[in-house]
Amino acid sequence: MGAIKTKQVERPFSRVERHKLLEWFYLKDDKGEFGHAGQWAIKRDFDAQNPDPELLKIIYSDRSLPTSINPPSATSQPSLVASMLELLKLQRGMNVLEVGAGTGYNAAMMQEIVxxxxxxxxxxxxxDVVDQTRRLLKASGYGGIEVIAADGAQGFPQNAPYDRIITTVGCPDISFRWVEQLADDGFMLIPLQHGGEGFDPLVRIWKEGERLLGRLVGFSRFMSIQGELAIKQRPDFGDFVALRSREPTAVYPLFGIFKEMVESVKNKQEDQFIASLLFMVIVGDKKPFNWVNWVPPSFWDEEKGVVVIRENGIALYGDESLLADLKSLSDQWEGLGRPGFFDWRLEFLPRDRVPEIREGEWAWVIERKFSREIVRLA
Ligand SMILES: C[S@@+](CC[C@H](N)C(=O)[O-])C[C@H]1O[C@@H](n2cnc3c(N)ncnc32)[C@H](O)[C@@H]1O
Incomplete structure (x- = not known):
C-alpha cells in the first residue's frame, strides 16, 4: 500500500508478531452484544499458542482491532503505524516516549528500530491494558519496554529528555509537560484534532529557540485521549445520525470549494479532500463530521447547524444564514489560491501568551484547552 517506505520500517514489520500481543479483540457485528456510538461488536477470544487461522488472517490484515470498547482501546491500523514510524525518523539509541500504549504493537516496533x-x-x-501489555510484551521478548499506568498528559519526567514523543491517540491539545520533557533537538508527532474528534492531522512539533513550531505532515483518525487533555466533544452523536435521515432545511447548488470536495471524493483524492475540510476548520471554524463515514463530507457550526455536501447539492440543516458563510469561505479559499494540506505553518503558545501576528500576515488562531495554535499560510 506504500505505507512502508524504508528498510528501517520494513524490518520491524517482519519481526514483531501482532498476534502475540492479542488475547481477544472485537469485530463489528449487528447482532453483537457490545454497543458504542450506534455500532455493535462481538468479542472473539484468541489463543496465540493455538491460533485460529481465520482470526490470524484478520490480525494480519490492515485493520485496527478494538481490544476494549468502553473505555476504548485498540491495536492501530498497521498502515497507519507504518506511516507514523516513517514520519518519526527514529535512530538507534534514541529515547522515546509514547502516549497510548494499547497492545504495545507500536512500542515493540519502535524498540526494534532504536x-x-x-x-x-x-x-x-x-x-488493565497496562497489566496485559506489560505481560505480553515481556513474553514476546520486549521486556525492556517500560509500560507505565498513568495519564500520559503528564509525560514521564523520570526518563526525560526524549528525542521523540509520539501519541497514538487523538489529542484535542498538546501538553506543555511534553514540551518540557522534549530534547531541544527532538520533535513530537501528535494526531492533533482540528475541529473535533476523528479529524486528526498528524502534526510534527519542535522547539526553535523560545518558540514551539509545527507542520502538518500526514493524516490519521484516532480515538480521543482521556484524562486531563480531554474536552467535551461534539453534541450527542445520535443527533447527527437522526439528522441525516431528515429532510434538509434547504438544498443549494454546489459551488467553489464544495464542488471540489465532491470531485475529490469521487476521484479518491484524499489529500485534496482533507485540505478542503481543513480550510473549513481553520478559516471558517466549522467542524468536520466524518467520524463514521468519509462521504458525504459534512461539518457543523456550533451555532448555526449542519451542512452535508452531496453530489446533488449542499444540504443545509439549520439556519439559512450559513449559506452566506459558506459563500464567503469559498471566495476566501479561491482568493488565497486554494491552500493545500502542506501549506500551513503552525505555532503553539500557552493560553496566557498573546500571539504576535504581523500586519498583512495571513494568520488564524485556534483556541485550545491549554494552548493557542497560530496557523499561518506559507
Ligand atoms: C489506539 S490505542 C493505542 C494503540 C497502540 N499504540 C498499539 O500499538 O496497540 C489508544 C490508547 O490510548 C490510551 N489512552 C487514552 N487516553 C490516554 C491518556 N490520557 N494517557 C495514556 N493513554 C491514554 C487508551 O487507553 C488506548 O489504549
Missing amino acids: GRTGHITTIDIQD
Whole structure:
C-alpha cells in the first residue's frame, strides 16, 4: 500500500508478531452484544499458542482491532503505524516516549528500530491494558519496554529528555509537560484534532529557540485521549445520525470549494479532500463530521447547524444564514489560491501568551484547552 517506505520500517514489520500481543479483540457485528456510538461488536477470544487461522488472517490484515470498547482501546491500523514510524525518523539509541500504549504493537516496533542502546517508555491510562501489555510484551521478548499506568498528559519526567514523543491517540491539545520533557533537538508527532474528534492531522512539533513550531505532515483518525487533555466533544452523536435521515432545511447548488470536495471524493483524492475540510476548520471554524463515514463530507457550526455536501447539492440543516458563510469561505479559499494540506505553518503558545501576528500576515488562531495554535499560510 506504500505505507512502508524504508528498510528501517520494513524490518520491524517482519519481526514483531501482532498476534502475540492479542488475547481477544472485537469485530463489528449487528447482532453483537457490545454497543458504542450506534455500532455493535462481538468479542472473539484468541489463543496465540493455538491460533485460529481465520482470526490470524484478520490480525494480519490492515485493520485496527478494538481490544476494549468502553473505555476504548485498540491495536492501530498497521498502515497507519507504518506511516507514523516513517514520519518519526527514529535512530538507534534514541529515547522515546509514547502516549497510548494499547497492545504495545507500536512500542515493540519502535524498540526494534532504536535497538538495545535505545529506550522506549509507553504510557496508558487504563490499568488493565497496562497489566496485559506489560505481560505480553515481556513474553514476546520486549521486556525492556517500560509500560507505565498513568495519564500520559503528564509525560514521564523520570526518563526525560526524549528525542521523540509520539501519541497514538487523538489529542484535542498538546501538553506543555511534553514540551518540557522534549530534547531541544527532538520533535513530537501528535494526531492533533482540528475541529473535533476523528479529524486528526498528524502534526510534527519542535522547539526553535523560545518558540514551539509545527507542520502538518500526514493524516490519521484516532480515538480521543482521556484524562486531563480531554474536552467535551461534539453534541450527542445520535443527533447527527437522526439528522441525516431528515429532510434538509434547504438544498443549494454546489459551488467553489464544495464542488471540489465532491470531485475529490469521487476521484479518491484524499489529500485534496482533507485540505478542503481543513480550510473549513481553520478559516471558517466549522467542524468536520466524518467520524463514521468519509462521504458525504459534512461539518457543523456550533451555532448555526449542519451542512452535508452531496453530489446533488449542499444540504443545509439549520439556519439559512450559513449559506452566506459558506459563500464567503469559498471566495476566501479561491482568493488565497486554494491552500493545500502542506501549506500551513503552525505555532503553539500557552493560553496566557498573546500571539504576535504581523500586519498583512495571513494568520488564524485556534483556541485550545491549554494552548493557542497560530496557523499561518506559507
Ligand atoms: C489506539 S490505542 C493505542 C494503540 C497502540 N499504540 C498499539 O500499538 O496497540 C489508544 C490508547 O490510548 C490510551 N489512552 C487514552 N487516553 C490516554 C491518556 N490520557 N494517557 C495514556 N493513554 C491514554 C487508551 O487507553 C488506548 O489504549
